[in-house]
Amino acid sequence: MQLLDGKFASEKIKQEIAVEAADFLAKSGRKPHLIAILVGNDGGSETYVASKMKNCEKVGFQSSLIRYDVSVTEAELLQKIEEINQDAGVDGLIVQLPLPKHIDPEKVTERIDYRKDVDGFHPVNLGRMMRNLPCFIPATPYGILLMLQAYQIDTAGKHCVVVGRSNIVGSPMSILMARNANPGNCTVTLTHSKTTNLKELALQADIIVAAIGKKNFVTADMVKPGAIIIDVGINRETSDQTKSGYKLFGDVDFENVAPKSSWITPVPGGVGLMTIVGLLKNTLASAKGEIYS
Numbered sequence: 001m002q003l004l005d006g007k008f009a010s011e012k013i014k015q016e017i018a019v020e021a022a023d024f025l026a027k028s029g030r031k032p033h034l035i036a037i038l039v040g041n042d043g044g045s046e047t048y049v050a051s052k053m054k055n056c057e058k059v060g061f062q063s064s065l066i067r068y069d070v071s072v073t074e075a076e077l078l079q080k081i082e083e084i085n086q087d088a089g090v091d092g093l094i095v096q097l098p099l100p101k102h103i104d105p106e107k108v109t110e111r112i113d114y115r116k117d118v119d120g121f122h123p124v125n126l127g128r129m130m131r132n133l134p135c136f137i138p139a140t141p142y143g144i145l146l147m148l149q150a151y152q153i154d155t156a157g158k159h160c161v162v163v164g165r166s167n168i169v170g171s172p173m174s175i176l177m178a179r180n181a182n183p184g185n186c187t188v189t190l191t192h193s194k195t196t197n198l199k200e201l202a203l204q205a206d207i208i209v210a211a212i213g214k215k216n217f218v219t220a221d222m223v224k225p226g227a228i229i230i231d232v233g234i235n236r237e238t239s240d241q242t243k244s245g246y247k248l249f250g251d252v253d254f255e256n257v258a259p260k261s262s263w264i265t266p267v268p269g270g271v272g273l274m275t276i277v278g279l280l281k282n283t284l285a286s287a288k289g290e291i292y293s
């Protein structure tokens with residue numbers, strides 16, 4: 001078993017991003033600029049957004065956090081998005097999910113200018129991704145691709161079983177792994193809550209991407225010896241034993257699965273850290289006009 005170390009891979013890529021950001025500043029006189037909108041005060045969202053902002057500073061980006069109370073109306077939020085869309089000094093705009101129930105996430109996602117949609121959630125970016133055209137790839141799947149690249153894992157011809165079909169991870173991941181690209185060129189099986197023979201399918205996987213949001217969902221009896229395990233889960237449990245007051249668990253029973261695997265991502269310290277790198281890479285590409293000019 002070898003660790004796919006998100007700390008190591010993310011730090012290495014962030015150094016490269018910092019060099020490019022400095023170069024961009026020297027040439028253009030400004031820093032790449034990311035704006036995050038956070039509604040309410042969900043514990044997880046607070047942590048992730050704070051980390052995104054902190055990492056922007058680290059690589060030499062400008063970052064702004066716009067906070068709204070949970071009572072903000074959908075109209076107010078959409079108005080703010082319109083305003084940011086018009087601002088030529090902003091390269092990326094993300095609205096942290098989940099949103100309160102009275103706000104339609106589909107409306108919010110579609111209102112963000114696809115040229116600033118560094119989360120890669122807008123239908124234009126998803127459509128372009130399906131056609132293998134330049135686009136913003138959703139940050140978590142992008143981070144996973146960067147992780148596979150960092151460890152030079154050859155995915156061509158492998159059977160990849162994705163567990164979970166969410167808009168932000170499972171669905172785009174299945175498309176990316178099947179694309180004629182590197183990483184990619186996998187035979188992909190997308191499984192979800194209605195899949196009847198999940199264990200049987202998982203046992204045939206050379207690569208498992210677990211993104212179902214259930215602690216210890218992938219157990220050792222579901223894993224073929226030598227499989228590559230990508231754990232996207234971030235299940236929080238309150239705990240008095242930790243400084244932060246919570247402990248993170250993936251979707252994989254790491255202790256028992258790790259010895260059977262060839263490569264495995266830990267939680268924390270795996271995919272989550274790469275997600276932030278995916279976001280930074282998209283923001284830099286946006287600033288440089290590499291995707292849309």
Ligand SMILES: Nc1nc(=O)c2c([nH]1)NC[C@@H]1CN(c3ccc(C(=O)N[C@@H](CCC(=O)O)C(=O)O)cc3)C=[N+]21
Pocket residue numbers: 047048051094095096097098119139140234248267268269270271272273275276
């Ligand atoms: N519009 C939007 N874009 C997102 O990209 C987005 C989102 N909404 N909503 C929630 C998910 C989740 N997500 C993570 C980001 C960083 C870590 C991360 O840094 N994790 C650390 C630990 C963090 C901790 O201690 O809680 C790790 O795994 O080592 C995890 C998860 C981004 N998401």
